[in-house]
Amino acid sequence: MPRRAVDGPPGLPSPPPPGASALPPGTFAGTVVLVTGGGTGLGKAVAAEFARLGADLVIASRKEDRLAAARDELAALGGRVTAAACDIRDPLRVAEVFDAAEEAHGLPDVLVNNAAANFPVPSEDMSPNAWRSVVDATLNGTFYMTREFGRRHLAARTPGSVINVGASYAWTGGPGFAHSAAAKAGVKSLVESLAVEWGPYGIQVNGLVPGLMPHDDMTEDIRGNLDRAHDKDARQPALRVGRPRELGWAATFLASPYARFITGHTLVVDGANWQRRALVSPPVVTVREQLGRGPFAE
Ligand SMILES: CCCCCCCCC/C=C/C(=O)SCCNC(=O)CCNC(=O)[C@H](O)C(C)(C)COP(=O)(O)OP(=O)(O)OC[C@H]1O[C@@H](n2cnc3c(N)ncnc32)[C@H](O)[C@@H]1OP(=O)(O)O
Numbered sequence: 001m002p003r004r005a006v007d008g009p010p011g012l013p014s015p016p017p018p019g020a021s022a023l024p025p026g027t028f029a030g031t032v033v034l035v036t037g038g039g040t041g042l043g044k045a046v047a048a049e050f051a052r053l054g055a056d057l058v059i060a061s062r063k064e065d066r067l068a069a070a071r072d073e074l075a076a077l078g079g080r081v082t083a084a085a086c087d088i089r090d091p092l093r094v095a096e097v098f099d100a101a102e103e104a105h106g107l108p109d110v111l112v113n114n115a116a117a118n119f120p121v122p123s124e125d126m127s128p129n130a131w132r133s134v135v136d137a138t139l140n141g142t143f144y145m146t147r148e149f150g151r152r153h154l155a156a157r158t159p160g161s162v163i164n165v166g167a168s169y170a171w172t173g174g175p176g177f178a179h180s181a182a183a184k185a186g187v188k189s190l191v192e193s194l195a196v197e198w199g200p201y202g203i204q205v206n207g208l209v210p211g212l213m214p215h216d217d218m219t220e221d222i223r224g225n226l227d228r229a230h231d232k233d234a235r236q237p238a239l240r241v242g243r244p245r246e247l248g249w250a251a252t253f254l255a256s257p258y259a260r261f262i263t264g265h266t267l268v269v270d271g272a273n274w275q276r277r278a279l280v281s282p283p284v285v286t287v288r289e290q291l292g293r294g295p296f297a298e
């Protein structure tokens with residue numbers, strides 16, 4: 001396997017090129033996959049891997065222009081793609097999206113809860129509405145989508161697979177991202193509760209945690225945080241960041257027939273960054289300082 005020729009340690013090898021797949025061609029033929037936030041970034045990368053393996057797609061998020069562009073890109077990979085404008089914070093709209101999906105393709109077999117909201121902010125500066133908007137989209141939206149998926153499969157007596165995209169600060173806490181970390185901890189807990197509740201009905205519920213995987217669609221808030229922190233290749237134990245397709249490959253495996261006995265598990269795809277410890281503790285830098293903010297004043 002080719003490795004970088006460098007004087008220092010080489011880091012983890014690069015992944016196979018875009019378009020490669022570990023699963024047999026057609027693994028998801030006849031399968032419908034619903035991806036929230038499937039019009040951008042990691043959601044689009046996950047949707048693309050399912051499409052390459054034969055799936056029909058439903059992508060759902062708020063902004064119709066981005067959804068339409070992604071629909072055309074994804075349709076070029078093979079299957080039929082439906083774009084559904086939806087704010088997942090609205091349970092009535094969530095139900096309508098499932099109605100539309102059923103009408104166009106049949107009940108989705110796989111649900112990827114990828115949509116989320118986030119921005120870095122010191123907790124003392126966070127307004128109640130800022131907290132609410134992140135927790136509503138990330139945790140409540142994930143529950144509304146999952147509930148709708150589960151109810152319909154239970155009624156139809158059909159199996160299904162749910163994948164909740166998380167973040168490793170669900171375990172560690174996330175200073176500067178307290179709202180998102182609390183919401184992702186809730187999302188991880190849902191995986192564990194629902195895998196047991198719905199296992200008897202044939203519904204798998206797993207979590208999938210990306211490490212740092214930069215992409216062109218990142219919001220200015222998140223991109224600004226990466227740029228400010230220089231949090232890139234050299235700061236990762238792998239000596240590289242993740243590629244969005246690496247998350248897509250993991251998602252297709254978890255939803256595939258080869259992972260039928262895996263449920264209630266959260267798979268971390270981050271080159272061990274979240275396990276990182278040093279022999280000597282690094283200096284403490286407050287979140288305010290990291291974000292370049294002055295002292296707190298009421
Ligand atoms: C540790 C490991 C490292 C790891 C390194 C980093 C990687 C972390 C992992 C990444 C995890 C992710 O989830 S990345 C996914 C990020 N993608 C997204 O967030 C896409 C969707 N985002 C959005 O739509 C917007 O950015 C967002 C603000 C969240 C929601 O928009 P809405 O239209 O719902 O709401 P708005 O009305 O604009 O704003 C709602 C309130 O939030 C406040 N608000 C908005 N931006 C704010 C900001 N930067 N700072 C303070 N407050 C803010 C507003 O002032 C409002 O409060 P009031 O003024 O009081 O009304």
Ligand SMILES: NC(=O)C1=CN([C@@H]2O[C@H](COP(=O)(O)OP(=O)(O)OC[C@H]3O[C@@H](n4cnc5c(N)ncnc54)[C@H](OP(=O)(O)O)[C@@H]3O)[C@@H](O)[C@H]2O)C=CC1
Pocket residue numbers: 036037038039040041042043060061062063064066086087088089113114115116117118137141165166167168209210211212213214215217218219
């Ligand atoms: N990129 C990374 O390095 C990491 C990402 N993650 C996780 O990966 C997932 C994808 O993140 P990423 O691709 O980077 O971010 P993006 O900002 O590209 O994706 C977020 C998606 O969610 C959609 N969305 C946001 N709010 C709502 C809402 N209320 N209703 C419906 N859709 C919504 C957005 O579309 P629209 O605006 O059109 O609604 C967008 O497509 C998230 O769960 C994130 O927490 C975790 C760790 C690291």
